[in-house]
Amino acid sequence: MTTHLRPSGHGGQATMRAALALAALLASGSTLLAHHSAAMFDDKKTVEFEGVIKEFQLTNPHSWLLVDVTNKDGSVTTWGFEAEGPSTLVRAGIRPSELPVGTRLKISGHPMKDGRPAATWMEATRLSDGKKFNPLAGFAVR
Numbered sequence: 001m002t003t004h005l006r007p008s009g010h011g012g013q014a015t016m017r018a019a020l021a022l023a024a025l026l027a028s029g030s031t032l033l034a035h036h037s038a039a040m041f042d043d044k045k046t047v048e049f050e051g052v053i054k055e056f057q058l059t060n061p062h063s064w065l066l067v068d069v070t071n072k073d074g075s076v077t078t079w080g081f082e083a084e085g086p087s088t089l090v091r092a093g094i095r096p097s098e099l100p101v102g103t104r105l106k107i108s109g110h111p112m113k114d115g116r117p118a119a120t121w122m123e124a125t126r127l128s129d130g131k132k133f134n135p136l137a138g139f140a141v142r
Helices: 009-034 086-091 135-139
Strands: 047-057 063-070 076-083 104-109 118-120 123-126
Antiparallel strands (some): 047 063, 047 104, 104 123
């Protein structure tokens, strides 16, 4: 049996629109509040890997550096390292042109508490020349 909602008259349509607007507001509200939380990361632990850049997503509100890490058994795990948005990274001297796909690096961060292969990006070192990239440097007042 299929049930169709059909509001009766203008009052019903207004009620339906109000209910949909409220539902959208509630759904986005939790996302907006959770957006700036770092609660999913364990700031008491640090992981460090050597790997190869798979992708650099320079996006708002947070950027991601995806790094392919070869495990001891030869399998590869792609780790995601979360950083700040583009303006903060650019102030820190971090641009996609500095870290293109295929670049080998050493990278450290605070891992996710649930064990998924992701972490906050604390520092990366390009292995070809030792240049360091610290996303938090973009917050420095000059």
